[in-house]
Ligand SMILES: [Zn+2]
Ligand SMILES: [Zn+2]
Ligand SMILES: [Zn+2]
């Protein structure tokens with residue numbers, strides 16, 4: 317089991333076939349995490365011949381690296397025990413509050429023989445009120461636990477849990493114990509907390525930091541949240557973590573320039589009346605003049621129908637224009653805005669699709685009563701909504717990916733895949749916005765289109781993942 | 796309040812005397828104080844100049860570090876130093892959450908800043924000063940400085 321955390325591998329999550337873009341992982345619940353922690357403590361406790369409570373302190377002190385702890389313990393037992401506050405004298409003289417003569421607390425500057433004071437072995441003595449205030453600030457305010465230092469200037473002595481026990485009240489002690497449990501996951505390289513709010517699950521995955529330029533390790537928590545094991549952000553396949561970081565930074569820096577273009581309103585290209593996008597689909601019809609156009613490129617819809625791909629590829633300008641420095645910087649902004657616009661559009665559309673779904677959910681109940689459909693039969697709407705969300709999430713990141721992608725013989729395949737997925741998504745999205753009375757007859761068609769979207773997404777992700785793994789992509793920045 | 800008790804004591808101690816080159820300018824409340832420092836030794840970089848420092852305290856001071864910046868006006872420039880940005884923000888581990896100890900106080904911070912200037916030989920700003928000053932919107936306490944050399 318070596319550097320593995322030692323969770324027994326379980327068959328429950330093993331799928332029959334695995335796509336190139338998928339990563340192996342296992343999700344653990346709070347009880348499994350605690351149970352495993354206890355197993356490790358028990359195992360090491362037997363090896364060291366120390367009681368479990370002391371072993372837990374030693375393991376946390378050693379950041380749960382049990383091999384290193386055992387080695388060091390065998391080599392210099394006294395030193396290891398001493399630094400974790402577990403040496404002989406600490407056991408024969410357990411930490412206690414004291415009153416000392418001629419004491420002045422260096423934190424509050426109070427003095428007097430009646431002050432209760434406390435000091436660890438380092439001898440930095442403070443009054444109990446100050447020590448308590450210090451610990452509760454660290455624990456409650458800053459969320460620290462396993463590595464709270466003595467308040468003394470430059471002192472590296474860690475406050476051990478026995479000392480903590482006699483200093484703080486119950487509520488702080490509870491929080492401290494929670495935080496200690498959390499350090500178990502935080503200290504393990506192959507474990508990570510699910511970042512969803514209030515989710516208590518952790519994911520185990522073997523992908524290491526050094527693998528991240530070649531793999532985008534998306535994992536799926538039991539709570540439903542898809543996130544990246546590498547950086548904990550929301551699923552960002554196919555873009556590698558470092559590109560995501562660069563892209564988000566760039567969007568933040570350029571937000572003022574880019575904001576106007578991603579705004580939720582545009583003018584109708586024909587009559588110039590203001591149009592607000594209120595659905596996820598890009599096929600727009602102006603309320604005033606009935607002009608139909610594409611939201612993304614503002615081109616006439618009829619001309620553009622299936623030739624959607626004019627929308628997703630940024631045509632590189634000719635070299636003559638690039639010679640002019642001013643044109644160059646304008647071109648680079650235009651190039652960025654081209655990709656940013658599409659990125660932001662999918663982000664926005666995903667939100668709108670979701671809003672529509674929430675409204676549709678209510679209508680699904682109506683659809684059941686007006687038609688003979690069962691609850692199960694109206695679930696195709698839920699499936700369509702989920703596929704749309706997922707595909708838009710992927711499409712969104714294909715544009716950040718494309719922004720950094722240098723052209724080679726593989727980029728055309730990527731752009732074709734992107735175009736196909738884009739088209740599949742827009743078709744489904746358009747259907748999704750139809751009035752409720754038409755939805756019943758569209759059921760079969762919608763199920764087909766949902767399956768098709770999912771298929772196109774898998775094709776795109778497999779292609780990008782395979783080429784990323786074999787280093788076939790060329791980027792205009794270093795990963 | 797926690798800070799009030801401690802700051803009251805610091806104030807009465809400071810009113811009875813401060814080290815050479817440190818002067819208390821304003822301490823009307825327990826939220827914000829102003830002090831002036833100058834370099835006492837003959838360091839040509841700081842000759843004849845007086846610098847104004849602003850301290851801001853949270854109610855949890857001294858458990859939490861104070862926010863400390865140099866402030867500029869007609870008679871007080873921002874001193875040149877590789878760890879002091881031209882907007883007055885100071886990059887000093889002592890003032891950072893992990894480097895701060897509640898044992899420190901206003902006087903000891905002033906002494907540290909004074910000796911930080913005294914020992915300096917480079918009349919320059921930190922690398923990337925212009926960018927930092929232009930783009931920084933964070934409060935000093937929320938910035939994660941990388942301490943290139945904690946001994947400068
Ligand atoms: Zn005290
Ligand atoms: Zn100490
Ligand atoms: Zn979760």
Ligand SMILES: [Zn+2]
Pocket residue numbers: 544545546547548549552556557560
């Ligand atoms: Zn990532």
